[in-house]
Amino acid sequence: MLKLRRTMMYVPGNNPSMVKDAHIFGADTVMFDLEDSVSINEKDSARFLIYNALRNIDYEGTEIAVRINGLDTPFGLQDLEAIVRAKPDIIRLPKTETPQDVIEVEKIIEGIEKKIGMEVGTIKMMAAVESALGIINAHQIATASSRLVGIAIGAEDFVTDMKTTRSLDGVELLTARSQLLLAARAAGIYALDTVFSDVNDEEGFANEVKHIKQLGFDGKSVINPRQIDIVHDIYTPTDKEIEKSIRIINASKEALKKGLGVVSLDGKMIDKPIIERAERVLTLAQAAGVYTIEGGEKIGY
Numbered sequence: 001m002l003k004l005r006r007t008m009m010y011v012p013g014n015n016p017s018m019v020k021d022a023h024i025f026g027a028d029t030v031m032f033d034l035e036d037s038v039s040i041n042e043k044d045s046a047r048f049l050i051y052n053a054l055r056n057i058d059y060e061g062t063e064i065a066v067r068i069n070g071l072d073t074p075f076g077l078q079d080l081e082a083i084v085r086a087k088p089d090i091i092r093l094p095k096t097e098t099p100q101d102v103i104e105v106e107k108i109i110e111g112i113e114k115k116i117g118m119e120v121g122t123i124k125m126m127a128a129v130e131s132a133l134g135i136i137n138a139h140q141i142a143t144a145s146s147r148l149v150g151i152a153i154g155a156e157d158f159v160t161d162m163k164t165t166r167s168l169d170g171v172e173l174l175t176a177r178s179q180l181l182l183a184a185r186a187a188g189i190y191a192l193d194t195v196f197s198d199v200n201d202e203e204g205f206a207n208e209v210k211h212i213k214q215l216g217f218d219g220k221s222v223i224n225p226r227q228i229d230i231v232h233d234i235y236t237p238t239d240k241e242i243e244k245s246i247r248i249i250n251a252s253k254e255a256l257k258k259g260l261g262v263v264s265l266d267g268k269m270i271d272k273p274i275i276e277r278a279e280r281v282l283t284l285a286q287a288a289g290v291y292t293i294e295g296g297e298k299i300g301y
């Protein structure tokens, strides 16, 4: 089954009540943060909290990521030493600028895995790109380690680096988002969009989600439980899309029987890429729980 990563919800690593209940809101991934939502004087206590939470709280199968501090800070190495031992699914690197940043973290993770007898490769990685240099190096970053399940854009830091600000239409991010997506797709890994900081602007948020879905992102980092359903609703194939995909696949099967590569449905050409897109709609629908593919046969609509 396809692993959905429509939402990765940031949870400040210094907030015990948020950390305890983080999984109950239904985000596809919960991401405990040790970096920018934690002040310098709380770095050690947050690391301790997250280490203990991962070891003692049952997150009921929700994918867990931890955003560590960069290795260029006094906290990054200590974060890795503690957090790898607590076995999250994913370590997220902030402010990744070069493939060496990824390789350096991977070596440390591997060293800890070996030291504690954990199978090498258990901990996956995700790299956040948040600067002009990172975007320019996006493909090298995306292919720097087989542990990488995805790359993400961090827009707040990126626009600061670009000496601009964020707007509702996101014009300042278009090139960076596109470059990040190209890098992720060429590397065959997930592409995650950035946070939308105004949790009360539901309309602005929904418009941004529609925009990044159309660009091709797999999902988005979110900062508040109220943002989760908005993303999931927009990302879940509609009944109409599912029905159309089934008709396309059935038409393609008929074409195959007749030995045809191209067939027409409702006056529109149906060929291989269109069939692939229809298959993906059904795969996404199944992963989202709104459609069933049983024994290779598509049923349930």
Ligand SMILES: CC(C)(COP(=O)(O)OP(=O)(O)OC[C@H]1O[C@@H](n2cnc3c(N)ncnc32)[C@H](O)[C@@H]1OP(=O)(O)O)[C@@H](O)C(=O)NCCC(=O)NCCSC(=O)C[C@@](O)(CC(=O)O)C(=O)O
Residues within 6 Å of the ligand: 009, 010, 011, 012, 017, 018, 019, 021, 022, 033, 036, 037, 128, 130, 152, 153, 154, 155, 156, 157, 158, 193, 194, 195, 199, 221, 223, 224, 225, 226
């Ligand atoms: C925004 C706000 C303060 C609003 O507070 P409010 O109090 O108004 O929220 P309410 O809606 O009233 O909360 C209702 C109930 O949900 C609970 N609840 C809320 N949020 C929850 C949550 N996240 N996790 C679990 N539980 C939660 C809450 O405890 C309450 O529970 P209860 O009291 O029991 O009813 C709050 O959400 C929050 O702190 N968010 C996380 C912020 C954060 O992590 N920022 C760092 C990551 S970005 C970054 O670093 C930039 C970046 O790097 C990013 C990139 O890479 O893209 C770049 O460069 O761009």
Ligand SMILES: [Mg+2]
Residues within 6 Å of the ligand: 036, 094, 130, 154, 156, 157
């Ligand atoms: Mg950031």
